[in-house]
């Protein structure tokens with residue numbers, strides 16, 4: 306029962322977020338700031354994770370290929386497809402749910418408990434769209450770039466891991482990377498990314514916005530935000546994969 | 552003028568406001584006094600619409616707030632300035648940006664005009680030249696004063712102050728009181744101030760409402776509150792030994 310109430314509250318919140326902005330220019334500058342805090346500031350962690358993720362995927366694939374019948378280029382092929390289809394969009398989104406989600410929930414939650422949101426409302430500002438809309442736009446537009454970089458870096462990580470350890474040659478790996486390539490895979494990954502970006506920002510804002518109490522509760526909201534955005538991402542990933550691959 | 556009619560508000564079993572009614576005239580300083588936890592902050596939040604009332608109505612110059620459409624509510628809100636008990640400054644913005652924020656959102660002022668207005672407001676609260684500081688770099692009293700500057704930047708028709716001088720030294724406290732009184736008379740605002748400070752009561756209380764057990768227990772002017780023999784008011788005002796001894800002497 307309480308889940309249904311929460312979902313209703315969430316839908317109501319989304320409606321508030323997409324109501325007409327008061328001042329376009331203010332929203333524009335806020336969106337640029339959010340692109341920096343949400344997107345650019347996450348680039349470092351995404352880069353490091355991606356390189357190591359790609360390296361591990363390729364090493365694992367290489368070490369599990371016992372059969373001599375399997376050609377060596379399979380390593381490159383598997384690294385590419387698993388990175389593009391799942392690891393970059395889903396795993397990186399989960400990491401971003403942790404970093405960006407907790408950040409958003411604690412920022413909005415603090416504004417709630419220190420009455421800053423009330424102050425916005427009293428001035429006549431629609432606090433939901435003012436606070437959340439720029440974050441949604443920033444994430445939905447910028448996360449796809451992060452994910453594309455992540456895909457590239459993962460493959461580079463895989464390349465160096467395999468070639469430097471001598472498990473496959475430069476030619477074999479790059480042949481695998483290019484084999485059976487479908488652009489639709491990238492499109493699919495980017496659609497997923499946009500959906501996940503939306504989930505991370507809105508679910509975290511929801512927990513922040515409806516925080517009740519004090520500083521302790523802001524901490525709780527922030528944890529809840531990460532837990533629930535991750536769960537919703539995993540569920541959505543399952544549904545989207547079914548829908549798109551069928 | 553703001554009329555509050557038979558407001559009820561409860562949180563679960565906690566019945567905070569019982570059929571509360573009061574009138575706050577324009578061009579005078581209206582004070583709400585009462586013990587801690589009696590519902591002063593809740594009352595102001597109900598009046599400005601930050602909390603929904605269970606029953607009753609609030610009229611702004613005769614117009615019922617709860618019956619207004621979204622757009623009308625928004626218009627009324629741009630006419631309200633509010634000082635929150637905890638200041639509620641936007642902590643990602645500098646002092647100046649805080650004050651300029653409502654101007655940026657709702658007026659067509661140029662950047663220079665906004666800056667001039669911010670300087671003017673800061674000057675009025677004795678914080679000239681502190682434009683570029685962040686709220687985290689201010690003392691509690693300074694934050695309060697910046698919050699007042701922000702509340703008056705739009706020249707509001709209605710001003711609400713929740714404990715404007717708690718945590719301030721006596722001289723700054725008097726400065727704030729005088730400021731509130733001055734701008735109220737100057738702009739003909741309807742001002743509602745919540746306070747615990749008996750100095751403010753005597754200093755600026757044109758109309759005083761004493762809230763007790765969620766009801767409008769007593770109301771009158773500062774001259775009347777000194778003379779009243781209402782026991783709850785006497786208990787409230789003369790709570791300290793010092794005040795008691797003073798009362799003994801006066802008698």
Ligand SMILES: Nc1ncnc2c1ncn2[C@@H]1O[C@H](COP(=O)(O)OP(=O)(O)OP(=O)(O)O)[C@@H](O)[C@H]1O
Nearest residue numbers: 562565567585586587588589590591592593594636
């Ligand atoms: N958001 C809320 N949820 C539940 N109860 C609340 C809420 N806000 C206030 N209350 C309750 O309402 C009552 C009145 O609180 P209020 O903050 O109005 O007191 P106050 O008169 O402003 O006191 P103070 O002088 O200490 O600020 C208290 O019993 C408080 O517990």
Ligand SMILES: [Mg+2]
Nearest residue numbers: 591592636713
């Ligand atoms: Mg209070």
